Amino acid sequence: MGKYLKYAIGEILLVVIGILIALQINNWNEQRKLDKKEQAFLNEINLDFKSNKSQLDSIIANNSVSYHAAQQLIVIMATFNHNDPQRTQENEHFADSVVYYNNLMWKNKSFNPKNGTVEALLNSSSFDLIRNDTLRRLLISWKDVLGDYLEEEKFAENFLYNEYGPWARTSFDPDATDDPENSKAFFSKTHRNYIYQLKGDLYNSLKTVRDEGVVKMIDDIIRLTEPDNR
Helix, strand or coil, X not given: CHHHHHHHHHHXXXXXXXXXXXXXXXXXXXXXXXXXXXXXHHHHHHHHHHHHHHHHHHHHHHHXXXXXXXXHHHHHHCCCCCCCCCCCCCCHHXXXXXXXXXXXXXXXXXXXXXXXXXXXXXXXXXXXXXXXXXXXXXXXXXXHHHHHHHHHHHHHXXXXXXXXXXXXXXXXXXXXXXXXXXXXXXXXXXHHHHHXXXXXXXXXXXXXXXXXXXXXHHHXXXXXCCHHHC
């Protein structure tokens, strides 16, 4: 009877050990699946934010050039008689610069970031797959930081398309060269105020990027999703 009990207990222990091993293997396999899923999300986030960085760097460079052009144009326009802005031998250099800086000033670029992967994560239980706490905080904060910047950009776009654009289309004749009416409109008080408005909008956009730390946040997200830092 004792031998039988020992044999039975041994069999039970073997079964229990087998079950525990099977559960552990199953847990390992499930964890491997979750790890692969997390890595796939991290790869997508990394690619998205590298694209976002490239796009935003281009916009910052464009806005910096436009802001500088607006500053220069304001200074140059002050050398002309606004009531009679004639091109003379004395201001010929400034007259050429007016065209150059005006063309640079009104170039507008909008930020259209890739947010699909982040949105999918934040709106599902898959967000729990991201184990890096710092990365989790950055991804949660990204929407608010981006929203603050896009709000500033939207304000500038509304000015360009809803205020300046309609006025420019009715004030300038694009087919008429050396038209006195074009010069009159260009040096008008309304147009000069629009230039000041644009300069202010460009300044606010550049300031928001800096103050909100948009570029740094993008750089940190890229760094934390690089394969060597996972």
